[in-house]
Amino acid sequence: MFDDKKSLIRDLFERNHRAMLRYFTRKVGREAAPDLLHDAFVRVLRRDQLEAIADPPALLQKIALNLVRDFMRKRRTEIAHLRPRELLDDAPSQETAPEDRLEYERQSRLLDAAVDLLPPRCREVFELSMENMTVGQIAARLGVSDRMVRKHLAHAMRVCRAALD
Template sequence: MSDAKPPSIGELFSRNKRDLLKYLTRRFGPEDASDLLQETFLRLLRRDQGEAVADHPAFLQQIAVNLARDFSRRRKFEATCLEFGDPPEDAPTPDAPPGARLEEEEAMRALREAVAALPPRCREAFVLYVGQRLTTVEIAARLGVSRNMAQKHVRLALQRCRAALDP
């Protein structure tokens, strides 16, 4: 058994953030990558401190790979959950003029892009709010965040969706 002192989280972050961020950015883009990088180090902090880690960079890489896998699964799941129900009564019908149908299609595309561009936790809160009709208290409990943070996530998502739909 070695008497070497394990590196601090700050040292690990300084040494490994660049490689992990590159990996996550290639997979998900810069906005999601920074959130996933933060989650990688949070998981390292939350792990059982009694566990000995022989190779910290490899351990961090494995956490990032697992997070990437989970994130991809969640995105696929969210894509199937984000159904906006029946079209509103004033939605263009198939026999509507092409201009009206085109406007509706562009609005839906803009909305989908706005939701896809949200940070992961914000998107997750929005899906729970819109898709499952949970309250912000229920969302906070599900995500393990404060009620205030859940409200901020939902508010941001709604603002970005409204902005995407405004001409």
Template sequence: MFDDKKSLARELFERNHRAMLRYFTRKVGHDAAPDLLHDAFVRVIRRDQIESIADPPALLQKIAINLVCDFARRRKTERTYLRPQHFLDDAPSEDAPPEDWLEYDRKSRLLDAAVDALPPRCREVFELCMEEMTVREIAKRLGISDRMVRKHLAHAIQVCRAALD
């Protein structure tokens, strides 16, 4: 049974991988497309009774659409929650009272000290994030997993929030 499932999945992959890769590239970009292609076929292989699927290309299309939606949702979450820029308000205007400038300066120093106290890899991840790199770009650049990047960012954000409270 496993050989049948494996050969059906291989045949489905051979027939559809180019079109799916083009679709993913259009939707999520060149860097993330191969990963989503891989994820799509992993989902197919994990399905029970693959041989009983009435329309395998339609199933692939539905899986691809779901993966793109998941990817977009994950990106939105990363932009919303994993961006550290929200720790500090915008710098006060030139007309602002001196107290506002003092408070801004105090918070800036606290934040700098918190970032300096982070473990080296965590600090590096945080600083790359501040340069507007995505989680995937940071992971690729540092040779670590997306999950590890998220863990470092979560820790850095927690430390920064604690420093400012």
């Protein structure tokens, strides 16, 4: 029984891995595509009674679609939480109380000083994110991976939050 499943999965992999890798690359980028391809086949391996499935390639396609959806949902969540928007309030208007304007200016100076202390690449990533560029856009512009952009943003956010606390 195990040999049947093993040969079925090997055949499924040999027939579909190139097309799936292209699909994942198109949907999530070159960096994450191999991991999702691996995850897809791991999910197939974990299926009980794989031999009873009428259309294994269709199952693989459904798994791939779900993996891409999960990946994109996770990416949106990460980006939303890594965005520095919550660190900066809108500039106070002339009607704002003077002490509130002073507090805003104090926090702005603290934030500027914290950003100035960031390593150059980290600062560049942070500043590009402030221009509403996505992680993917920043990665493409700087020639680094999405993961590295997220690491830089996470570090910048920790430094900025610490400066404001």
